[in-house]
Amino acid sequence: MRRKMLSSAASLSVLFAALLLPAGVAASSRVELVNNGYENLVVGISPSLPESEGATLIPIIKDAIKKASEVLFTATRSRAFFRDVRIVIPKSWSNTDTDEVAVFESFKESELRIDNPNPVYENQPYTRQPGECGDPGEFIHMTPAYLKEQVYSYYYGPPAKVLVMEWARLRWGVYDEIGYSGDPKYPIFFSLPREVADGRTDVQNQVVYQVNVCTDTYLNGKERMWFDESMRCTYTHEGLPDGDCVFFPDANQTATSSLMSFPLVFSDTLVEFCDDHTHNSLAKTKQNDRCDGQSVWEVMLQHSDFKGNANPAISQAEEPNIKVVRETDADYVLVLDYSGSMSTADRMVKLQLAAQRWLLHEVPLYSSVAIVRFDSTASLLAPLTKIVGETERKSLANQIHTNNNGGTSIGAGLKMAVELLEGRSDKNVFLITDGEENEAPMIADVMDEIISKKLCVSTLALGGNAAKDLEKLGDLTKCPSFTVNDNDVSNALENAFEGVSTRQQSVSLEESFIKIEETPKIQTPTPEYEGSFFVDSTVGMNLTFRLKTDAKSHVLSGPSLIKPDGTTLKGAADFDDIGNVWTIVVPEAEEGAWHWKVTLSQDSSKYIQATVLALPRDPNDAPIVTTVKFLAPATGVSPKDQNIKIMATVMKGNSPIRGADVVAYVTPPDISVSAQEYELLDNGVGADAVSGDGIYSRYMTKFAGEGRYSIKALVKGGSSASVNNGPPPPPTYPSAGRRRRRSTDLDIKPKPCCGSVVPYDPDTAAPTGNFTRVASGSSLKVIDPPAPDEDILAPCRVPDLQVAELYGLDEGGSILTLIWTSPGDDHDEGTVSDYTFRLSEVRPDLSNKGFDEAPPSTLLHFEREALNQSGVLVPFGSSVAFNVTYKGAFTFGTEYLVALKAKDEAGNGSPVSNVASFFLDQKLDLPSWADELIKTIKKSNAEFFSQS
Incomplete structure (x- = not known):
């Protein structure tokens, strides 16, 4: 038999906007x-x-x-x-x-x-x-x-x-050391045991609570509604100020830390970061949650x-x-490998075609380009030439030939590039090679000069045997690295060229071409091929359709476009006989589903590949753009030492897009292995930091050997996708005398953003309608990956553990109902096999350092069979609830902390979850609202289980 004690919830010439960016500030910041x-x-x-x-x-x-x-x-x-x-x-x-x-x-x-x-x-x-x-x-x-x-x-x-x-x-x-009004995880106020000093009390002087900040002294101030400083707060059944209540500190304070509690604590005296002596590790802040209770100063050190x-x-x-x-027009030097090994897998032919297409169609107008070839020595194919029209583009493209032989002296090519860029401003080098350097000068011989002259050296590795130091070269000059394997069908080689030109030049979104479709290389024996793409409401001006092939004879008649109303667009496609590219430009493309078709030679050894770009439809209406990348050092990382994140952003201007379908394709170095798919999520669990911020994430969990991996993302929007246009307006309160205006009005102090969730107002959110976007990112070098039969990836951290209910047992002990979102077997992929739960009065027992060594008395018990049958061992991302037993006795007025670790079948343990807390106050079972609280939690639990 059990009796309920307490329910307590713990608190083109124009540049592409589908950018190819280096990974994070670690890769690009100088x-x-x-x-x-x-x-x-x-x-x-x-x-x-x-x-x-x-x-x-x-x-x-x-x-x-x-x-x-x-x-x-x-x-x-x-x-x-x-x-x-x-x-x-x-x-x-x-x-x-x-x-x-x-x-x-x-x-x-x-x-x-x-x-x-x-x-x-x-x-x-x-x-x-x-x-x-x-x-x-x-x-x-x-x-x-x-x-x-x-x-x-x-x-x-x-x-x-x-x-x-x-x-x-x-x-x-x-991270922040403040709470957020109405936030379920980082509240602006949280309960304290009555015995704790320096707490605040509600209007009935019954519930003790604290402002969720990290300060070295008690704060004086008042609680008021966030949208009206003259309005007193209302209180919840639990006795806490409600979600519209914020704290207004008095002007005169003595606290000197923490700066990360500013501006909630708006005081000139806050001038320091909290250290181990002043840090409040029990505050329900993002800093404590994300940094395992460490102070800001401890992380800084x-x-x-x-x-x-x-x-x-x-x-x-x-x-x-x-x-x-x-900013100024960029200067580019292409440094191309012409060594004998470039004949392997037709690398030289592929490079020639990609470079020519870049010069003819993508390199920005008014930039300057030079071309250097190297084998055992370096020679100049074309001096720096300013691009002012088609004449310069064709002249440069015609300088790239396929007569390759000899050894590999990368340093010789780089040294010539340094000389060509002497005295220039925006200095960019694009080094493309397939082999290890074997003749002097080497990369190391010119590295100091490259860095001192502030060159940006982007690198592209062709095949699996390119020089090992390529990523180091890119990293030291803070520029991206790319890779293309010999079996690539994803257009990665040409995407790398695009990435070099788009990374540097900054243009407004109104002037940016958006890539809305890019097919893989299509090899088919059929006489006709038809494809489609969708033009959404934010793009359509100067829509540019390009069809590329590796042999002009493969395309028997140029491509044609069919408009959404079914009519065929008049006019023949323009043909570029150097790059083998057909181009159709539509000045203003209608919104809707377009189709294209082409007649082919039926030679399946040849390919076609289509790309569709368009400018924004309205210069005053930002288009939807996307980026994708690895969050890991490009110079090399082992999955055994560091988790690797894949991250894509989907934004309309600066506004997040919610509800998009985002799939990342990671191409491994092993040419016999297909691209690996990852569904990226914006749900605030697993690899994703914050729910609803337009950043979609997943951990990389599949590895096909050591080497360089490339990445591409496909984004689709439909009926569930919307543009977040900002938070809801303030609520209406009778005492306010009128409905308050939106928080953009200057007489209303806005809520700070963002805690664990991003605010969203469905009344002002705009449906995106159907749309597609394509983006590619720089490469990742994986070192010492796990073997195919080696399980070294642990489940990801649980970020949202809560204590939903607490029951006392007549025979002694208590049952706690815990709820959380399930992690995966390998980070955020698959299904976990086991859990360990602990309860303690001290946070160090529940830290990553202390969890496994905590006293046996902290363990929460459960029957293994119950775990198997409860629906808790389910795939990543599922909402779960589970009962555990505490065999000790609770003391009224004491705060208790609960955390868990997940395990996979190999015994790999996850990081410790967030720390959920609760406490028992003897007065809590006496007020009349106690029964209402229990009913409320029962109702919320019923709703939870109905949604599971």
């Missing part, structure tokens, strides 16, 4: 901490902003950086400041004064980006952090309105202090900036050196 000063920090101003903003924005940015450097110096205890900063403005801002021409700086690779708002955050600064604790973020986002309008400094804090907070997230991979006492404290910081630079 920022270094040198003798306590950060160098090469880039602030990028979006090309979507009008030049008229520059005169106001640039002085504000300079002032914010200077003040932020002082804040940073204090916060890091005199160990770091900003020394060298570049503000890069768009190439189109021709009337704005600059100090220099940009060399490596671009908006797309800047650490701090000034851009139009993301509607989810509105004008709140934020940092994109798709990785784990300690991983670098991707970029900081600030809006012009935030920088210019004083009211936003009142809402979110002054730019200098906020920039340091965001820098901590970007550089050191730490594990970063190379400070690890091993690097960059010890100094007496005084230098004044930041800030310069304004303008």
Whole structure:
């Protein structure tokens, strides 16, 4: 028999927008901490902003950086400041004064980006952090309105202090130490045992709770509705302030930490990060949850900036050196391998065709291109030539021949590229090779000169035997690396060329071609072939259809396009007889399903391949764009040492797209193995950091040998996909006298975003309708992968464990009902085999370091057969509930912590889950609302099980 004690829930010439980007800030950021000063920090101003903003924005940015450097110096205890900063403005801002021409700086690779708002955050600064604790973020986002309008400094804090907070997230991979109004995982208030000092009490002086921040002293302040500071809060059945309640600290505080609790704690005294002495490891913050209870300072000390006492404290910081630079037309040197091994698998022929197509159709107008060939020595095929029209494109394309022989001296080709780019500004080298270097000079012989002259060297490895140091070359120059295997049918070679030109140049989305379709290479014996693609409402201007083949004779008649109404588009396709490409341009393509067809020779040894691009339909309406990449070092990573994430973004401008279908295709180095499919998810579990933010993720769990892996993503939208246009408006309260306006109104202080979920308003969300997008990413080098019969991948961490119900047993002990989302057998793939549950009063028992060694008394018990029959051992992503038994006795007024670890059939254990908490207060079973609470939880549990 059991009796219920308590229910408690724990709290083209125009560039592609389907970009190929290097992986994360670790791959593309050139920022270094040198003798306590950060160098090469880039602030990028979006090309979507009008030049008229520059005169106001640039002085504000300079002032914010200077003040932020002082804040940073204090916060890091005199160990770091900003020394060298570049503000890069768009190439189109021709009337704005600059100090220099940009060399490596671009908006797309800047650490701090000034851009139009993301509607989810509105004008709140934020940092994109798709990785784990300690991983670098991707970029900081600030809006012009935030920088210019004083009211936003009142809402979110002054730019200098906020920039340091965001820098901590970007550089050191730490998180907020605040709660969020209405957030189920990181609430703004959480319950405390009555015996705990410094707690707050509800209006009936019954329930003790705490503001969810990390501060070194008690905070004075008041609870009020977030949309009206004059309105007192209402309270839940549990006695906590409800989801519309926030905390307004008094102006005068004595707390000095933590900066990561700002601006919820809006105080000038907050100047430090929490360390182990001041950190509150029990606060229900993102920092505690994502970093295993570690303080911000503890995580920072594990970063190379400070690890091993690097960059010890100094007496005084230098004044930041800030310069304004303008993006310029890029210079490219193609460095092509002409060694004898390039005859293998027709690599030379494939390279010739891809390079010619890039020169004829993709390389940006007004850029300059040179071509270098190397074998045992290097020679110049074409000097730097400015692309101003078709004449230059054809002249360069005709210089690429297929007469290859000799050894491999990559260093010779690179040395000539360095000489060609002497005195130039935006210096880019694209090195393509298939073999190990075997003749001097070597890569190492020219590496120092390449770095000192700030060249960007992108690399492409053809086949499986290319030089081992290619990724290192790309990493040291902070540029992407690509790979193409000999059996590639996915157009990866030409996508790599596109990636080189799109990574550098920043253009507004209004000027960007969007790739809406790309077929694989199609080899068929049929006399006719027909394909289709969908033109959505956001694109359609200058739609460009291209059909490529490796033999002109294979295509008996040029392709034709059939419009959505069934009529065939008039006019013949243009043919490029150098690259073997047919092109059809539609000035304004109708929305809907288009078809194309072509007559073929029936020679299945030849291929055709189709690509469809289009400009945005309305320059004032942002198109849907996507990117994909590996979140791992391109230089090489072993799955035995580090989890590898696959990440795709799906956005309409800066607005997240929810409900899209995203599939990533990973091509392994083994040409006998097909591309591996991964369904990427935006659900906040497994590899995905936050639900609903437009970032779709999955762990890489399939490996086909050591070598280089390439990636591509296909995105589809349908009836379930929508554009998140921002959070819901404030609720209506009678005492307010009127319905409040949306949080964009300046008289309403907006809610900070985002905790565990991204706010979403179905009333303002816009359906996307049908759409498709294609994106490719840079390559990943996998070292020491697991053998086919070796199981080394553990289940992923459970992020959402909760204690749903608690029952006391007459014979002693208690039963806890736990709910969570199931992990996978291999990270977020498959089905786990076992669980271990623990309950403790102290957090170290439930840390990753302490869980397995915690006392036996902390174990929560269950029958193995019950686990097998309960529906808990189910595939990744399923909602589950399970009863466990605690054999000890609970003490009223004591907080208890619960966590779990999952195991696979090989015994690999997951990281410890989030820590769920509850406590028993003798007064909780006396108030009249206790029965209502139990009924509420019973109802929610019934709903939970009905949805499972």
